[in-house]
Amino acid sequence: MVVVSDINYIFVAEKLIDMLKRYWKSAIVTLMILVLSFADAPAVPKEITFVGWDKVVHVIMYFVLSTVLMTEYFRDKRVFFSRSFFFMICIVYPILIGTITEILQGLIFTVRDPDFYDWTANTFGVFLAWGVYAVYLNLKKK
Numbered sequence: 001m002v003v004v005s006d007i008n009y010i011f012v013a014e015k016l017i018d019m020l021k022r023y024w025k026s027a028i029v030t031l032m033i034l035v036l037s038f039a040d041a042p043a044v045p046k047e048i049t050f051v052g053w054d055k056v057v058h059v060i061m062y063f064v065l066s067t068v069l070m071t072e073y074f075r076d077k078r079v080f081f082s083r084s085f086f087f088m089i090c091i092v093y094p095i096l097i098g099t100i101t102e103i104l105q106g107l108i109f110t111v112r113d114p115d116f117y118d119w120t121a122n123t124f125g126v127f128l129a130w131g132v133y134a135v136y137l138n139l140k141k142k
Contacts, residue, residue: 062125098122
């Protein structure tokens with residue numbers, strides 16, 4: 001016997017699978033960021049490092065995530081353009097991922113420490129991607 005709650009779970013599962021099919025690249029980038037955020041960071045040779053190099057890595061990771069999200073969003077023909085959905089998917093989601101990873105680094109994963117400046121770099125990467133993508137779309141219109 002199927003009850004209403006089972007139907008809701010099936011509906012949610014179908015929507016999640018559909019979303020993963022449309023945003024699979026973003027899911028892979030998110031997974032890579034999560035692995036890198038929670039793994040023990042290997043020692044980097046001194047020749048490669050400079051002050052703040054890890055913040056540059058954070059900016060790049062979240063720039064890439066946001067760019068991939070925006071690209072998949074605009075290529076998705078089934079999504080009508082909605083500013084609120086765009087905002088949720090392409091801005092809130094990556095900032096939320098960055099926030100959660102920094103919090104979990106302090107609570108669960110003891111090999112890494114939470115850092116406000118890492119979170120700031122993550123957020124900067126999201127807004128940098130948004131700005132670059134906005135310029136790209138304006139140039140594309142012309």
